[in-house]
Amino acid sequence: MSRFFDAIAPVRYEGPDSSNPLAFRHYDPxxxxxxxxxxxxxxxxxxYWHAFAYEGGDPFGGPTFQRPWYPQDDxxxxxxxxxxxxxxxDILGVxxxxxxxxxxxxxxxxxxxxxxxxxxxxxxxxxxMAGRDIGLxxxxxxxxxxxxxxxxxxxxxxxxxxxxxxxxxxxxxDATHRLGGQNYVLWxxxxxxxxxxxxxxxxxxxxxxxxxxxxxxxKHKIGFAGTILVEPKPQEPSKxxxxxxxxxxxxxxxxxxxEGEVKLNLEQGHAILAGHSFEHEIxxxxxEGMLGSIDMNRNDYQxxxxxxxxxxxxxxxxxxxxxxLRAGGLGTGGTNFDARLRRQSLDAExxxxxxxxxxxxxxxGLKAAAAMLADGGLETAxxxxxxxxxxxxxxxxxxxxxxxxxxxxxxxxxxPQPRSGRQEWLENHVNRFx
Ligand code: XUL
Ligand code: CO
Numbered sequence: 001m002s003r004f005f006d007a008i009a010p011v012r013y014e015g016p017d018s019s020n021p022l023a024f025r026h027y028d029p030x031x032x033x034x035x036x037x038x039x040x041x042x043x044x045x046x047x048y049w050h051a052f053a054y055e056g057g058d059p060f061g062g063p064t065f066q067r068p069w070y071p072q073d074d075x076x077x078x079x080x081x082x083x084x085x086x087x088x089x090d091i092l093g094v095x096x097x098x099x100x101x102x103x104x105x106x107x108x109x110x111x112x113x114x115x116x117x118x119x120x121x122x123x124x125x126x127x128x129m130a131g132r133d134i135g136l137x138x139x140x141x142x143x144x145x146x147x148x149x150x151x152x153x154x155x156x157x158x159x160x161x162x163x164x165x166x167x168x169x170x171x172x173x174d175a176t177h178r179l180g181g182q183n184y185v186l187w188x189x190x191x192x193x194x195x196x197x198x199x200x201x202x203x204x205x206x207x208x209x210x211x212x213x214x215x216x217x218x219k220h221k222i223g224f225a226g227t228i229l230v231e232p233k234p235q236e237p238s239k240x241x242x243x244x245x246x247x248x249x250x251x252x253x254x255x256x257x258x259e260g261e262v263k264l265n266l267e268q269g270h271a272i273l274a275g276h277s278f279e280h281e282i283x284x285x286x287x288e289g290m291l292g293s294i295d296m297n298r299n300d301y302q303x304x305x306x307x308x309x310x311x312x313x314x315x316x317x318x319x320x321x322x323x324x325l326r327a328g329g330l331g332t333g334g335t336n337f338d339a340r341l342r343r344q345s346l347d348a349e350x351x352x353x354x355x356x357x358x359x360x361x362x363x364x365g366l367k368a369a370a371a372m373l374a375d376g377g378l379e380t381a382x383x384x385x386x387x388x389x390x391x392x393x394x395x396x397x398x399x400x401x402x403x404x405x406x407x408x409x410x411x412x413x414x415x416p417q418p419r420s421g422r423q424e425w426l427e428n429h430v431n432r433f434x
Contacts, residue, residue, distance in 0.1 A: 045336040098136070
């Protein structure tokens, strides 16, 4: 049994005036917000990879963390890592976690050996989950770290890698299904290219579309009731990634006939890399009924890298949840912290503080978002701005044609009068709630 977190008591809600650094001031799981428990709105998840598999390295230096379950190449230490993980889930009271196959099991010498290791850990997780109130938000396959994936998984020029990817995703979907996973995620870090000089982009996109159809076919074959999600990101590690942003993914899903089957897992840091705000990505997905789940971790705005930091900015988070609430909530999705400690944050307490603080920021954001919705000021302003379109005259314009509209404008029947967009008024309005 692990002793890693033994000195740390469960994190509890103590209210906004608490000065306990390891208490929730805003996250009260049972508090009712817009008719639903806060925990059921937010559906928090811990990302196994960043919390337990990341060793504190960066491109300029090796690991800084020294955990008792390193090196991560042996089954006894993989079990120890799982013991520690579930101890942390208990301390935080999170309802979900997420994994890649490679985070939880040591790689074997063969596919079959890796699979045996993986299945043994999935059994171990199953036993631990049986006695607890914790579920799997999503499982996924790491098809970007091992050298076999360097030129892509489903988009690899080598068909044998495509087949290996299919076999890998099958095993990860089986395990996700077995643990009652709510979703299955595909993020294509190497599904893209380094240079067009060696890349047949049209062929690669067709292969990626075929692969995703195979995933959906397999979901139905095994009766997996969760949602299949793809996660947009414009680049890093590839120079250009095919799942660039929400709009690109939606076009891709429609082209390959997957729009009714696949939704999006959106990540704040990826939105920033694509030159968007997070709420833009959420609104794009929501407009198409494709909002699936979120990875609630930010980038550093100055460095331009995908730094996977825990959220800390209440106004940003509030607008995120405002658009999620407007879209009807996260459904089978949740709020996953795809976030890691900074390299100098060495201690067990740092891991707890990072997650507890992030949960609290999200709770504050959710409450602010709910208050903005209940107030209705933003919705009223939006309705007013478009009110002209609610008239029969405007509807006739929509169903008209260029020539008829030209005649009306020429005759002076139509004469637009510009109105203020009131952006500053609306920003001031939001600031009343955050
Ligand atoms: C990488 C990233 C991944 C996915 C899962 O930037 O976000 O961790 O969330 O593969
Ligand atoms: Co992510």
